[in-house]
Amino acid sequence: MLLFILTAALVGLGLIARKRNKSLMPIAFIIAAIMAYQGFSALQDADRYSWNEDEVRTAIGRASADLESEPHVDDAGDYSALIAEALKTAADDDGPWQDLDVSSADPGDADGAGVGYDEENEGAGNYDIATDEGEYAHCMTVKQKISDSGSVFVPGGTSIVQYDLSIKTADGPC
Numbered sequence: 001m002l003l004f005i006l007t008a009a010l011v012g013l014g015l016i017a018r019k020r021n022k023s024l025m026p027i028a029f030i031i032a033a034i035m036a037y038q039g040f041s042a043l044q045d046a047d048r049y050s051w052n053e054d055e056v057r058t059a060i061g062r063a064s065a066d067l068e069s070e071p072h073v074d075d076a077g078d079y080s081a082l083i084a085e086a087l088k089t090a091a092d093d094d095g096p097w098q099d100l101d102v103s104s105a106d107p108g109d110a111d112g113a114g115v116g117y118d119e120e121n122e123g124a125g126n127y128d129i130a131t132d133e134g135e136y137a138h139c140m141t142v143k144q145k146i147s148d149s150g151s152v153f154v155p156g157g158t159s160i161v162q163y164d165l166s167i168k169t170a171d172g173p174c
Contacts (some may be wrong), residue, residue, distance in 0.1 A: 051099065055091075056136040057171075059100070060129060062090030064140070064167040071147035071162035079142050079165075080104060083127055099132045105139065105174035126174040139174035142167055 063086035072082060080102045087100050105126040130137040144163035151159035 051131050051136060053136050056100070056129075056131070056138065059087055059091045060138050060140065060169050063087045064169060066090060067142075067165050068167055071149050071164050072144075073152060073160050074144065074163055078104065079125060080127060083129070083140065083142075087129070101128075101130055101132060103128050128173050130173070137171075137173040139170045139172060140167060141169070141174075 063083065066086045066089065067079075067082065072079075084100070084102045087102065091100070105128045125142045127140045127142065128137060129140055143166040145166070147162040147164045149162060149164075151161050153159050
């Protein structure tokens with residue numbers, strides 16, 4: 001807003017200079033144009049460094065699709081780091097991915113692990129996703145089942161079970 005006022009003042013000075021001293025007019029208009037450009041650049045930067053509801057929803061949708069696209073190993077029952085990484089990739093240039101918080105929303109999870117055992121789905125967890133300011137909260141429900149693609153084999157002959165994830169999201173906290 002301040003840049004707009006300064007730009008308008010410079011344009012006004014340019015018009016005044018036009019009547020009095022025509023040599024100052026081009027300089028005033030050039031300065032006004034530069035300030036207007038800087039003002040629009042500042043607005044673009046402000047948008048790049050903040051979220052809106054649609055950007056958060058889009059990033060969560062992309063992250064969900066990415067997480068469902070391939071099997072994952074069970075990270076001690078807590079998928080919050082995996083979700084945060086998927087959000088980072090999905091956010092692209094929509095917003096400041098580092099300003100999205102992912103936390104377990106399951107009751108009784110003192111250690112922060114998000115996945116509680118569920119007989120029917122072999123694992124389920126709820127995660128709250130919101131901006132650092134707590135705006136645009138969404139609930140992500142992650143369900144896992146043992147993947148048909150098998151296990152991952154590690155050196156020493158040990159295998160680690162992989163899981164297919166099924167994800168549902170909803171507006172608002174869990």
